[in-house]
Amino acid sequence: MVIIEADPRQKQFEDAFSAAEALIQNLQLLAWERKIGVVWKTNDYNWHPRFLQAVGVKPGERVVDTLHLGYFNEEADTG
Template sequence: MTQVNEGIAATIRERRTINQFTGEVIPKEVMLALLDDAVWAPFHSRNEPWRFIMYLGAGRKQFSDAVLLTYPKDKLEKLGPQVEDAYCKQVPVTLLVLIEEEPRPKEWEEAFSAASALIQNLQLLAWERGIGVVWKTNEYNWSPEFREAAGVKPGEKVVGTLHLGYFDPVKVRKAKQRKSAAELTTLFE
């Protein structure tokens, strides 16, 4: 019989989406180590289907500026300083996870699914190091202005915008109840 690793199960059950960070810097080396482990997600193609753009330190302003390019003038005047403050001071790392756009449905689905598995790996690995993650799929991901300013190449799709940072464990939300697998499974025996 196979031995169960309770550590993995506990990490999966305990991980939460984190929206508020302490502001403590995450060293580039830590982020690259997390990604080096996260890329062990399964994929079907011969080549890994993902690429990353990471904004940290002074580079966070490039991400903030790219987001602000998508705001209409009235929203920019009202929220611009708050958005810049959030992305440049409160969020230590922003990471874009990208795949190549693919017209063939099967290949696109495989690449998108693999990148999603990679993101889940990253969330779990980060959680074990006390780093929280929020995975966003905002409207700006489709904006040509955002994409160009953010460094997204033509022909790439943004699978997720991830904000990462250390967090206060006391402020972590309680888990919502989940349905049991038995309730969600149609079983043929």
């Protein structure tokens, strides 16, 4: 998960959000170079209070996105 501080100032929040998304893109590109797949998701549960509590998101923080990572199955039949 990528989490940022939920700054109430619009410009600061948008700057942080944009920086977090650039970080995600760069991480995704680096992972793909190493044959690690990445799925970048904005899930509905990213805003669910029980989920936020379970994963330790604190008040004043915001989940930007959830990343799902895994290795490719090199032997899979791509048919």
